Amino acid sequence: MFESAELGHKIDKATYDKEVPVLREALLEAQLDLAKTANFQVVILIGGVDGAGRGETVNLINEWMDPRHIQSHGMGIPSDEELERPIMWRFWRALPPKGKIGIFLGSWYTWDILNRVFNRIKNAELDQSMDRNVRFEKMLNDEGALVIKFWLHLSKDKQEKRLKAMEKNPKTRWRVTERDWIHFKMYDKFRKVAERVMRQTSTAEAPWMIVEGEDERYRSLTVGKVILEAIRKRLDAAELPPHEVHAPPLLPSIDKLHILKTLDLNQKLTKKKYDLDLEKYQGKLNLLTRNPKFKEMTVIAVFEGNDAAGKGGSIRRVTSALDARYYQVIPIAAPTEEERAQPYLWRFWRHIPRKGRVTIFDRSWYGRVLVERVEGYCSNVDWMRAYSEINDFEEQLVRNNTVVLKFWLSISKEEQLRRFEERQKTGFKRFKITDEDWRNREKWEEYETAVCDMVDRTSSEMSPWVLVEANDKNFARIKILKTLCEKIEVALK
Amino acid sequence: MFESAELGHKIDKATYDKEVPVLREALLEAQLDLAKTANFQVVILIGGVDGAGRGETVNLINEWMDPRHIQSHGMGIPSDEELERPIMWRFWRALPPKGKIGIFLGSWYTWDILNRVFNRIKNAELDQSMDRNVRFEKMLNDEGALVIKFWLHLSKDKQEKRLKAMEKNPKTRWRVTERDWIHFKMYDKFRKVAERVMRQTSTAEAPWMIVEGEDERYRSLTVGKVILEAIRKRLDAAELPPHEVHAPPLLPSIDKLHILKTLDLNQKLTKKKYDLDLEKYQGKLNLLTRNPKFKEMTVIAVFEGNDAAGKGGSIRRVTSALDARYYQVIPIAAPTEEERAQPYLWRFWRHIPRKGRVTIFDRSWYGRVLVERVEGYCSNVDWMRAYSEINDFEEQLVRNNTVVLKFWLSISKEEQLRRFEERQKTGFKRFKITDEDWRNREKWEEYETAVCDMVDRTSSEMSPWVLVEANDKNFARIKILKTLCEKIEVALK
Numbered sequence: 002m003f004e005s006a007e008l009g010h011k012i013d014k015a016t017y018d019k020e021v022p023v024l025r026e027a028l029l030e031a032q033l034d035l036a037k038t039a040n041f042q043v044v045i046l047i048g049g050v051d052g053a054g055r056g057e058t059v060n061l062i063n064e065w066m067d068p069r070h071i072q073s074h075g076m077g078i079p080s081d082e083e084l085e086r087p088i089m090w091r092f093w094r095a096l097p098p099k100g101k102i103g104i105f106l107g108s109w110y111t112w113d114i115l116n117r118v119f120n121r122i123k124n125a126e127l128d129q130s131m132d133r134n135v136r137f138e139k140m141l142n143d144e145g146a147l148v149i150k151f152w153l154h155l156s157k158d159k160q161e162k163r164l165k166a167m168e169k170n171p172k173t174r175w176r177v178t179e180r181d182w183i184h185f186k187m188y189d190k191f192r193k194v195a196e197r198v199m200r201q202t203s204t205a206e207a208p209w210m211i212v213e214g215e216d217e218r219y220r221s222l223t224v225g226k227v228i229l230e231a232i233r234k235r236l237d238a239a240e241l242p243p244h245e246v247h248a249p250p251l252l253p254s255i256d257k258l259h260i261l262k263t264l265d266l267n268q269k270l271t272k273k274k275y276d277l278d279l280e281k282y283q284g285k286l287n288l289l290t291r292n293p294k295f296k297e298m299t300v301i302a303v304f305e306g307n308d309a310a311g312k313g314g315s316i317r318r319v320t321s322a323l324d325a326r327y328y329q330v331i332p333i334a335a336p337t338e339e340e341r342a343q344p345y346l347w348r349f350w351r352h353i354p355r356k357g358r359v360t361i362f363d364r365s366w367y368g369r370v371l372v373e374r375v376e377g378y379c380s381n382v383d384w385m386r387a388y389s390e391i392n393d394f395e396e397q398l399v400r401n402n403t404v405v406l407k408f409w410l411s412i413s414k415e416e417q418l419r420r421f422e423e424r425q426k427t428g429f430k431r432f433k434i435t436d437e438d439w440r441n442r443e444k445w446e447e448y449e450t451a452v453c454d455m456v457d458r459t460s461s462e463m464s465p466w467v468l469v470e471a472n473d474k475n476f477a478r479i480k481i482l483k484t485l486c487e488k489i490e491v492a493l494k
Numbered sequence: 495m496f497e498s499a500e501l502g503h504k505i506d507k508a509t510y511d512k513e514v515p516v517l518r519e520a521l522l523e524a525q526l527d528l529a530k531t532a533n534f535q536v537v538i539l540i541g542g543v544d545g546a547g548r549g550e551t552v553n554l555i556n557e558w559m560d561p562r563h564i565q566s567h568g569m570g571i572p573s574d575e576e577l578e579r580p581i582m583w584r585f586w587r588a589l590p591p592k593g594k595i596g597i598f599l600g601s602w603y604t605w606d607i608l609n610r611v612f613n614r615i616k617n618a619e620l621d622q623s624m625d626r627n628v629r630f631e632k633m634l635n636d637e638g639a640l641v642i643k644f645w646l647h648l649s650k651d652k653q654e655k656r657l658k659a660m661e662k663n664p665k666t667r668w669r670v671t672e673r674d675w676i677h678f679k680m681y682d683k684f685r686k687v688a689e690r691v692m693r694q695t696s697t698a699e700a701p702w703m704i705v706e707g708e709d710e711r712y713r714s715l716t717v718g719k720v721i722l723e724a725i726r727k728r729l730d731a732a733e734l735p736p737h738e739v740h741a742p743p744l745l746p747s748i749d750k751l752h753i754l755k756t757l758d759l760n761q762k763l764t765k766k767k768y769d770l771d772l773e774k775y776q777g778k779l780n781l782l783t784r785n786p787k788f789k790e791m792t793v794i795a796v797f798e799g800n801d802a803a804g805k806g807g808s809i810r811r812v813t814s815a816l817d818a819r820y821y822q823v824i825p826i827a828a829p830t831e832e833e834r835a836q837p838y839l840w841r842f843w844r845h846i847p848r849k850g851r852v853t854i855f856d857r858s859w860y861g862r863v864l865v866e867r868v869e870g871y872c873s874n875v876d877w878m879r880a881y882s883e884i885n886d887f888e889e890q891l892v893r894n895n896t897v898v899l900k901f902w903l904s905i906s907k908e909e910q911l912r913r914f915e916e917r918q919k920t921g922f923k924r925f926k927i928t929d930e931d932w933r934n935r936e937k938w939e940e941y942e943t944a945v946c947d948m949v950d951r952t953s954s955e956m957s958p959w960v961l962v963e964a965n966d967k968n969f970a971r972i973k974i975l976k977t978l979c980e981k982i983e984v985a986l987k
Binding site for chain 2: 039042082085086087088089090093094096098099100123125126128129132133136137140141143144146299339342343344345346347350351353354355356382383386389390393397398400401403
């Protein structure tokens with residue numbers, strides 16, 4: 002969930018100074034058009050980790066935009082007036098009217114997240130409350146409002162660094178309170194709760210936008226651009242009925258940095274080390290799946306990756322460690338006629354194994370947010386809602402004692418070219434390369450964006466994405482086997 | 495929630511014999527068109543009270559329709575195959591493909607309702623599970639499926655009678671099991687849980703259809719007609735995008751019997767008794783609101799009713815018992831410009847009182863599902879979703895220690911005419927009668943249908959509708975005052 006927001010995004014001063022005036026002008030113009038047409042209101046939530054710049058962001062938006070059409074609400078301790086009414090009353094009274102923008106620093110999420118972190122409520126109560134939030138935001142959307150939810154994130158290290166830096170600086174020292182340090186000690190718990198909240202409340206109509214908070218320039222530009230694009234898109238879609246979903250669009254990272262770029266694809270394993278490790282982990286995997294307790298669990302492994310990234314070879318290295326009676330490999334191609342007559346996830350549900358089995362999906366339900374998104378095989382709304390449908394699906398698997406592991410096999414564009422050309426030269430491999438592969442290659446960047454969004458929106462502690470550096474096939478195969486062993490081992494405990 | 499399904503609906507044999515052949519032909523035709531176009535599938539859930547005829551209904555639908563395009567699934571104890579997978583797997587594998595109809599006897603609701611009734615889970619867990627059901631059905635709808643949920647209901651008396659009758663008859667004796675009697679003993683708990691479930695899972699896209707189960711002919715014809723109308727409507731809307739909501743339509747009761755008709759509108763109170771009771775209950779109300787504990791609670795009373803039913807007069811009888819500093823009467827007219835720029839419920843939220851206060855709404859948020867529905871001021875989708883938005887709204891009030899009472903003042907069409915004419919004759923009352931009142935009167939039956947749907951979909955133990963027989967003003971006023979006193983008294987305990 003937070004992978005992309007821990008990469009160390011940065012925007013240099015020159016770029017910032019160049020881009021800000023353009024952005025501000027565009028924002029003002031969008032704001033003016035919004036006020037003129039007054040078809041909808043914009044509700045912006047700024048949440049996130051302490052020290053990630055929530056307050057600064059609100060100040061900045063206020064500075065950049067026309068104050069006549071924007072209102073900020075710092076939702077701190079409720080007043081006595083507010084305490085005597087249902088908790089949502091304070092938000093209702095602060096809602097912006099059509100044509101205006103309302104910014105909420107602290108929102109209908111804040112208290113429940115804190116209550117859960119400090120164990121004042123349980124998960125079930127948190128879920129009830131989050132369900133109410135989803136219903137509330139659905140109502141806002143049905144009534145025409147544009148809801149943009151930002152979550153400013155900092156990794157644990159960076160939060161600590163930032164708090165310390167602020168404490169050192171006499172100008173900012175006053176802003177670090179004891180509460181901040183108490184919260185910092187709860188970082189891991191906080192992150193876990195936040196992840197649960199994001200997973201449940203990132204809907205097609207109001208998805209969370211997770212933004213790395215460390216670099217002020219990056220954070221400010223990102224928030225500004227997301228707001229701009231979301232308002233623009235909605236203004237352009239003004240003729241749609243209000244209950245149509247037109248969520249804020251997902252934008253690629255503004256500094257062009259993304260999780261795939263941070264991978265060191267050239268990690269290698271020597272033939273000798275590979276042979277040793279292969280034997281070791283295949284043996285281990287075999288042993289684990291013969292553990293009596295394994296009969297009470299299930300493993301589902303998903304393989305996705307660039308074309309020619311070596312999914313097939315990796316899968317064979319896994320299956321050759323398993324008892325043929327207890328595993329199945331499901332290759333996912335275009336849906337059959339029978340499958341097309343069913344809801345999208347039906348063709349995956351039918352392959353969910355019994356206990357004590359391993360099922361490997363060679364491509365999977367993620368096709369919806371990868372190829373179908375990029376190629377336009379389904380509508381925007383369809384792939385946007387797919388993230389939560391997939392999260393719901395995998396949550397059911399996990400609750401049923403299933404280890405869900407998702408491998409993304411990543412190779413560089415050059416390595417792919419080398420493999421394509423090699424395949425075309427080698428007779429028996431020629432069938433593996435099609436025109437479609439070459440066409441996909443032309444959309445390399447679009448696929449990268451889709452992959453990053455996929456990881457950000459569907460990777461969780463519960464069912465994580467494992468990014469596999471696959472330029473070296475040996476390295477990739479061992480990483481996969483090793484990860485599988487580790488996760489199964491934990492689950493067996 | 496169950497008001498309309500406890501009226502003793504009945505269809506006589508002659509009507510039944512005349513209507514069934516027509517209905518069957520129409521159903522077969524609709525089924526054929528569905529199979530031909532194969533644009534969507536139909537998912538029908540049959541749930542409800544034991545002995546309300548769930549099994550018979552499934553059998554009948556099967557008998558009436560073309561068996562090639564329909565599949566029934568009796569979802570009893572899960573098989574071992576099913577137990578080893580997530581609980582939803584059994585439903586996924588049984589989903590009908592596009593063009594077909596699938597009937598589920600026992601559904602994704604059954605087990606959670608029973609688990610709650612037998613205290614194996616708590617409300618919070620029930621809510622979590624219901625939230626998953628709502629998400630699942632939303633997905634089905636987004637994927638194009640038509641979901642029709644029937645709840646066959648019997649009042650407690652009738653359930654007992656029916657079970658006993660079945661036991662007496664040697665042909666049906668075998669069908670009454672010990673489990674049925676155990677469930678009967680839990681009737682009140684079961685009803686309460688069912689109400690909670692209906693309230694949370696009756697969405698705009700998949701509302702529950704509550705049908706009285708006692709009379710077989712009424713039950714069968716109603717279910718058949720709802721299915722027919724729902725499929726027809728969806729076939730006609732085939733050009734709409736699948737994620738547009740086109741729920742099964744709400745039909746007026748087929749035997750023309752409805753809750754308003756069961757009221758004895760001519761109940762009267764003599765002037766003498768009225769004067770005594772007025773003093774008694776006004777005094778009591780005054781005392782109750784001066785109870786120190788009253789400072790911790792809130793009362794919200796909603797007054798709706800036919801034109802000229804006497805809302806204003808009744809309200810004055812209430813307020814004259816109250817301390818002017820602590821109550822407010824909010825007359826609801828057309829929304830102001832400021833209000834129109836906000837989500838629908840905003841203009842009611844702004845009047846939510848602090849603790850220790852009474853707020854009376856003279857007309858209310860129910861305008862959405864009454865005048866706005868009947869006059870077409872908002873779309874079908876808008877008033878359909880309003881039921882759950884209103885339930886969510888009132889639930890928040892109740893959780894905040896508010897007594898929410900909703901009075902529907904009911905007069906006969908003749909009495910209304912008499913009052914209209916009298917008003918026109920009396921100079922100072924003439925302003926009270928407008929052309930609009932006469933126009934509304936022409937839509938008497940449509941308003942009746944809307945009122946019945948409103949009561950069925952928003953009345954609950956938590957925030958009940960109180961139907962007030964108002965042909966006699968004295969009777970109405972005392973009933974209102976008395977009910978107010980009773981509910982506040984309970985809340986103060």
